[in-house]
Amino acid sequence: MTDDSAAAGRVLPGADQWLARRRQDAGLRQYVVYMAAALIFGLFAVILRDDGFLTASNLLNIGRQAAPIAVMAVGMAFALAAAEIDLSVGSVAALSSLAAAEAVGSYGFVAGAAVALAVGAGIGLVNGVIAVKVRIPSFLVTLGMLGIVSGIARNLNNLQSLPIRNDAFLAVFGAGSVGPVSSLLIWTVVVGVIGHLVLHQLRWGRHVLSVGADRSAAAALGINTDRIRVTALMTSAAAASFAGVLLAGRLAIGRHDLGENLLLTVIAAVVIGGTNLFGGRASVAGAIAGSVVMAMLNNGLILMGLRVADQLIARGVIIILAVALSMREQKET
Amino acid sequence: MTGAAGTPALEVEGLCKSFRAVRALDRVALSLHYGRVTALLGDNGAGKSTLVKCISGVYAPDAGTVRVDGTVQAVASPEAARALGIETVHQTLAVIDPLDVVENLFLNREHTRGGRFGAWLGVLDKKRMRVESGEILSRLDIRIPSLRRSMSALSGGQRQAVAIGRAAAWGQQIVLLDEPAAALGVEQAARVLDLIRSLRDAGVAVLLITHNMDRVTDCCDRAVVLRQGRKTAEVDVGEVTKDDLVAYITGARTGDLGP
Ligand SMILES: Nc1ncnc2c1ncn2[C@@H]1O[C@H](COP(=O)(O)OP(=O)(O)OP(=O)(O)O)[C@@H](O)[C@H]1O
Ligand SMILES: [Mg+2]
Numbered sequence: 001m002t003d004d005s006a007a008a009g010r011v012l013p014g015a016d017q018w019l020a021r022r023r024q025d026a027g028l029r030q031y032v033v034y035m036a037a038a039l040i041f042g043l044f045a046v047i048l049r050d051d052g053f054l055t056a057s058n059l060l061n062i063g064r065q066a067a068p069i070a071v072m073a074v075g076m077a078f079a080l081a082a083a084e085i086d087l088s089v090g091s092v093a094a095l096s097s098l099a100a101a102e103a104v105g106s107y108g109f110v111a112g113a114a115v116a117l118a119v120g121a122g123i124g125l126v127n128g129v130i131a132v133k134v135r136i137p138s139f140l141v142t143l144g145m146l147g148i149v150s151g152i153a154r155n156l157n158n159l160q161s162l163p164i165r166n167d168a169f170l171a172v173f174g175a176g177s178v179g180p181v182s183s184l185l186i187w188t189v190v191v192g193v194i195g196h197l198v199l200h201q202l203r204w205g206r207h208v209l210s211v212g213a214d215r216s217a218a219a220a221l222g223i224n225t226d227r228i229r230v231t232a233l234m235t236s237a238a239a240a241s242f243a244g245v246l247l248a249g250r251l252a253i254g255r256h257d258l259g260e261n262l263l264l265t266v267i268a269a270v271v272i273g274g275t276n277l278f279g280g281r282a283s284v285a286g287a288i289a290g291s292v293v294m295a296m297l298n299n300g301l302i303l304m305g306l307r308v309a310d311q312l313i314a315r316g317v318i319i320i321l322a323v324a325l326s327m328r329e330q331k332e333t
Numbered sequence: 334m335t336g337a338a339g340t341p342a343l344e345v346e347g348l349c350k351s352f353r354a355v356r357a358l359d360r361v362a363l364s365l366h367y368g369r370v371t372a373l374l375g376d377n378g379a380g381k382s383t384l385v386k387c388i389s390g391v392y393a394p395d396a397g398t399v400r401v402d403g404t405v406q407a408v409a410s411p412e413a414a415r416a417l418g419i420e421t422v423h424q425t426l427a428v429i430d431p432l433d434v435v436e437n438l439f440l441n442r443e444h445t446r447g448g449r450f451g452a453w454l455g456v457l458d459k460k461r462m463r464v465e466s467g468e469i470l471s472r473l474d475i476r477i478p479s480l481r482r483s484m485s486a487l488s489g490g491q492r493q494a495v496a497i498g499r500a501a502a503w504g505q506q507i508v509l510l511d512e513p514a515a516a517l518g519v520e521q522a523a524r525v526l527d528l529i530r531s532l533r534d535a536g537v538a539v540l541l542i543t544h545n546m547d548r549v550t551d552c553c554d555r556a557v558v559l560r561q562g563r564k565t566a567e568v569d570v571g572e573v574t575k576d577d578l579v580a581y582i583t584g585a586r587t588g589d590l591g592p
Contacts, residue, residue, distance in 0.1 A: 203443045203455030206436055210429045217427035220391055221441045222412030280431045 075239020083279025096244030101254025120241025128230030173249025212279030338368030348397030420504030
């Protein structure tokens with residue numbers, strides 16, 4: 001008998017135990033996304049070196065593109081962890097950018113962000129309650145909600161963009177920086193750290209995973225699965241609305257289509273990052289790394305000079321490939 | 334805490350449960366006593382698991398009462414059952430694969446740290462749960478390679494042992510075990526029987542569902558037999574043979590319905 005199979009009751013977290021746990025829980029799966037990020041970065045650094053991929057301003061640009069994707073991805077990771085999915089995130093971000101622009105103009109920058117977050121959490125609540133109480137799969141509820149919310153966003157300001165002239169808002173959620181670090185990056189890190197802690201250190205995070213892994217088992221242990229599913233969908237929508245705030249801050253406008261086309265990008269980022277598309281397993285750090293991968297891909301395709309139509313095709317192909325690869329990796333562990 | 338040995342812990346009366354046309358339970362009565370092990374026997378589909386689920390708050394019975402310590406209780410949810418001191422190992426185990434052993438033992442029973450605010454937020458006290466998990470498992474003599482291992486990396490028997498350990502650790506009054514030794518090897522199964530005896534000696538009222546007559550005669554005091562949703566026999570295990578029990582289960586004989 002090896003030491004590893006000795007009687008339980010041994011709780012010293014020895015180095016070998018720690019290693020064994022790392023190996024067996026994480027497997028390769030958790031590192032795939034970081035390897036992919038490094039690989040793509042290296043690839044673009046070589047083939048796009050004359051197109052300015054490695055310039056400071058382009059790298060900053062990638063970071064700023066990645067920020068809203070990453071914030072949405074962290075929220076989506078919780079929805080997927082609970083075995084739900086939120087297809088309304090893109091339209092929620094767009095509506096939130098408008099709501100923020102509207103509220104900032106009248107009540108100042110704190111209100112701008114607060115109203116946007118309330119819009120998101122409210123939509124998430126509606127999504128969740130319908131999914132849970134009417135027993136409609138969340139992909140259908142949120143697909144319907146996607147249409148409703150984009151319709152509302154289009155009606156709100158007659159397809160016009162709404163300029164934001166509040167300097168504090170633009171500094172805090174957009175162009176500002178602390179020293180050399182863009183405030184968008186700071187927000188990404190803040191959301192990432194909070195998300196990671198919530199997933200690993202709070203009871204709610206563990207319950208989200210439990211409900212996503214086996215809803216009836218979680219219910220048999222007395223977990224209020226309805227509450228968990230609703231709050232998971234609220235989390236993804238609230239994160240999406242915060243992404244809308246960051247988009248509004250970066251572009252200094254609210255508009256009916258900001259972030260609207262990010263849905264597939266976000267789901268791909270989360271799944272590449274090691275979150276199980278069907279619940280029970282999530283990685284916040286992976287979701288952020290996946291977002292960086294997606295932002296680099298977008299950026300690289302543009303620098304390659306592909307036409308918009310070809311970019312769409314290339315991105316679709318890459319996303320399917322990447323998700324297929326990472327899902328195969330997940331099944332093996 | 335448990336009452337005096339032999340006094341009723343749980344009394345079920347007139348319990349009915351139908352799934353559309355299927356009458357899974359038909360006016361079933363059952364009582365469990367502190368410090369006693371009651372076997373619940375019956376063929377596949379007899380209604381044993383359904384009965385356990387009605388008592389543990391998973392299903393709402395169509396009719397009937399459940400008394401705990403003589404008081405009628407509406408066991409409206411699994412949480413309500415656990416609050417009444419009823420712990421259950423379901424046939425399907427209810428373990429969460431991606432979580433580790435500690436997390437499973439403490440699922441929905443987590444210790445938190447950081448005072449009131451920490452409790453409100455649900456900040457997990459992982460160290461305390463890890464230490465207590467070690468104590469729980471060694472007290473119950475359950476051997477698991479590593480507490481930090483996720484359930485999906487354990488064998489079927491080890492998963493079952495964790496599920497039983499959870500029920501034994503939290504079940505202060507009433508423990509319901511739906512085929513707890515089905516996936517276990519000889520040695521582990523014997524250990525489960527030891528565990529059941531030690532629960533009994535601690536005064537816990539235990540319900541044991543099994544298809545193995547040796548286990549019934551080894552560690553049960555009374556046996557209740559269900560057949561097609563009806564109770565067909567209730568006997569003292571000391572007064573019957575294994576063949577009698579089998580005859581009750583197959584319906585070859587109908588028995589004494591007890592007091
Ligand atoms: N959720 C359900 N929906 C419909 N019918 C059900 C459901 N659960 C149980 N039944 C039916 O109720 C009857 C009793 O089932 P139950 O699971 O209680 O049997 P059991 O005695 O536990 O059998 P086994 O020894 O095979 O575990 C069966 O006819 C079964 O098909
Ligand atoms: Mg059964």
